[in-house]
Amino acid sequence: MEDYIEQKVKSKTKKYVTKFVKVLFYIIAGIAFVLLFAYVFMYLWNWLMPELFGLTTLTYWQAAGLLLLSKIIFGGFGNGGGGNKKKGKKRKSNRPGKSKFSRMCNDDFSKWKFYDEYWKEEGEQAYDKYVERKRNEKEI
Structure with missing residues (x-):
């Protein structure tokens, strides 16, 4: 009986530790993606905007702030599951x-x-x- 309980505890512990490691990995990967995306945005801005439109260059944190501001103003970088739920129905004109x-x-x-x-x-x-x-x- 003790072996059964011990086995059950080990199994549950392993399950929770695995789940915690996965969640931690996704959080770290998400943060890394955001940081990399801000760097790519800064690089593209500094490469194109000053030459095309005569704008100034951005620092890394200004680029990250501009991305955050655009997220707030325009609502995001994807569908996110919201919006029109009526799939397959064509609007009649x-x-x-x-x-x-x-x-x-x-x-x-x-x-x-x-x-x-x-x-x-x-x-x-x-x-x-x-x-x-x-x-x-x-x-x-």
Whole structure:
């Protein structure tokens, strides 16, 4: 009977120690991945951004902070199991063949190519007349 209990205790101890070592390994691996990711981000930023956009270089901790800030603002670097749970259901469109942006905007944007030219020729005068009309309406 004592051998059975001793065997059971050894088995449970081994199980818990193995589980603890795995959890510890995953924690250390996760921390190492985050540190390495921040270093890669810093390297890519310092390689591309100053030359392309004239931005300054980042230190390691600034890169890590920028990654954390982007995580807070934009919500993460993956799906994380959240979001839309309706898999396999296709959203029906009332206008097939149109993109989501096209469906949202029913305006004809081609007329805007004349905006700058109009503003140079007539816009300022028309705007001044509009402002004067609004001021007169408030005075009445």
